[in-house]
Amino acid sequence: MTALNFKITEEIELLRLVTVGSVDDGKSTLIGRLLIETKGAFEDQLLAVRKKKNKSDVTSADDIDLAMLTDGLSAEREQGITIDVAYRYFATPKRKFIMADCPGHEQYTRNMVTGASTANAAIILIDARHGVMPQTRRHTHILSLLGIEHLIVAVNKMDLVDYNENTFQTIRKDMQAYCAKQGINDLLCIPMSALAGDMVVIRGQQMPWYEGETLLASLELLSVMGGVDKAPFRFPVQLVNRPQTPALPDYRGFMGTVASGTVKVGDTIVALPSGKQSKVKEIVTFDGSPDEAFAPQSISLILEDNIDISRGNTLVHPHQLPKQDKVLTANICWIGDDALKVRNKYLLKQTTTTVKAIVTAIVSKTNIHTLAKEPSDALAMNEIGEIELKLQQPLQYDSYADNHVTGSFILIDTFTNNTVGAGMIQ
Numbered sequence: 001m002t003a004l005n006f007k008i009t010e011e012i013e014l015l016r017l018v019t020v021g022s023v024d025d026g027k028s029t030l031i032g033r034l035l036i037e038t039k040g041a042f043e044d045q046l047l048a049v050r051k052k053k054n055k056s057d058v059t060s061a062d063d064i065d066l067a068m069l070t071d072g073l074s075a076e077r078e079q080g081i082t083i084d085v086a087y088r089y090f091a092t093p094k095r096k097f098i099m100a101d102c103p104g105h106e107q108y109t110r111n112m113v114t115g116a117s118t119a120n121a122a123i124i125l126i127d128a129r130h131g132v133m134p135q136t137r138r139h140t141h142i143l144s145l146l147g148i149e150h151l152i153v154a155v156n157k158m159d160l161v162d163y164n165e166n167t168f169q170t171i172r173k174d175m176q177a178y179c180a181k182q183g184i185n186d187l188l189c190i191p192m193s194a195l196a197g198d199m200v201v202i203r204g205q206q207m208p209w210y211e212g213e214t215l216l217a218s219l220e221l222l223s224v225m226g227g228v229d230k231a232p233f234r235f236p237v238q239l240v241n242r243p244q245t246p247a248l249p250d251y252r253g254f255m256g257t258v259a260s261g262t263v264k265v266g267d268t269i270v271a272l273p274s275g276k277q278s279k280v281k282e283i284v285t286f287d288g289s290p291d292e293a294f295a296p297q298s299i300s301l302i303l304e305d306n307i308d309i310s311r312g313n314t315l316v317h318p319h320q321l322p323k324q325d326k327v328l329t330a331n332i333c334w335i336g337d338d339a340l341k342v343r344n345k346y347l348l349k350q351t352t353t354t355v356k357a358i359v360t361a362i363v364s365k366t367n368i369h370t371l372a373k374e375p376s377d378a379l380a381m382n383e384i385g386e387i388e389l390k391l392q393q394p395l396q397y398d399s400y401a402d403n404h405v406t407g408s409f410i411l412i413d414t415f416t417n418n419t420v421g422a423g424m425i426q
Helices: 027-037 041-047 066-070 074-079 104-118 134-145 167-180 214-219
Strands: 013-021 084-091 095-101 121-125 150-155 187-192 235-236 239-241 253-257 262-264 268-272 276-284 292-294 297-305 312-314 323-334 343-348 353-366 386-397 408-413 419-426
Touching: 013 027, 013 134, 013 323, 027 095, 027 121, 027 150, 027 214, 074 084, 084 253, 084 386, 104 134, 121 167, 134 167, 134 235, 134 262, 134 323, 134 386, 150 167, 150 214, 167 187, 262 276, 276 386, 343 386, 343 419
Parallel strands: 013 095, 013 121, 121 150, 150 187
Antiparallel strands: 084 095, 235 312, 239 253, 253 297, 262 292, 268 276, 268 312, 276 297, 323 386, 323 419, 343 353, 343 408, 353 386, 408 419
16 A cells, blocks of 8 residues: 655645535545545544454555545445535645545535535546536536635546546546636546546556546645735624733733734724724734734734724725625525525624625526526525625625635524525625
8 A cells, every 4th residue: 555654844735625526426435545545544443444344454445445434424324425524634745635525415515515615626526437417517616606726527436437538538528618617717637546546646557548647646736825815904803802800901802813814013904884993003813912914813903992893893904995785696505495585584694794684686596507597586405596685784795706705604594593595795
């Protein structure tokens, strides 16, 4: 078994991955292969899923039921499907990885949206025998809406089609055409066999006609340098810290995570929605009090003036104000059991702000096969569309294209408190 031995340092870049695809495309097997080949699985885990229970040790990946290694829930093991999102960690000498293993079944598309929401890159698995399935198209369209930077199409189970190049090329052209309609340019297609190991970590001998890198090598080469720290400063306030101790009788720190941009001591900031201004007196972090903070650091800001700020407010620079409105147009991935309809009322949660909202129009529903915008009077579970919302009070926001944090929201059912929709503001 190929093993990668190395010493991990703090300077290694982190890549957040998500794996998606239809049922039985081989996601669990692929992730199991990556964990074993990069030594990301513990010995007790390997022994628990060894094929021959009387075997005292594990000497190669062939001794392991790869899918069982990653299916953690008992229901997943019994049914042979992935239900919940599971996060796996592994590393190479060049990079650390956090991989979200998402369900393939249409019923659990809602879980897939959750797992993909924070990813830098996505692996879309396709069974070489079946080609591009409806769920493959649905997942790809959702990844496009979520603005995932890099998409890798892993054409899996090539061993079951005799490693036929024409089969791979047909699937590659199909996916390229579908992605081109959505403006996706960074698309890489790789043929592989997760079960046999070909083109995952090692090249193997079966596909000399493919001249590209293996999956792992391709993941190591992806750029993860986003522009979130160069975007306008956005700081949603999560908590106002007032210890009121004898040592800190007047301390007032505004705690939260920097959604985007940077802030420095001495900067003038505006508190929204009040519009009141002050200057940054001190930045407090777990490691001390730096002169500057940037996304996505968790910090506490201390201001020079005692202005009224509470949870749900947003701190910004005065020359980089966000949009503010009570009417929104957004793309929505509907994940509720009950259909979304005009006049339905929900709670809209964006960063640390929650407001009441009503659906005023369903502009269109997306046909996942053709990407055509079709008229509709409702959106059922797992359908994607464009809607208009009217809010009880103005919301401070950016378009999702400009800022994934302040441009996204969830809709919450007011009766069940369940999340029923994931939205991206236009």
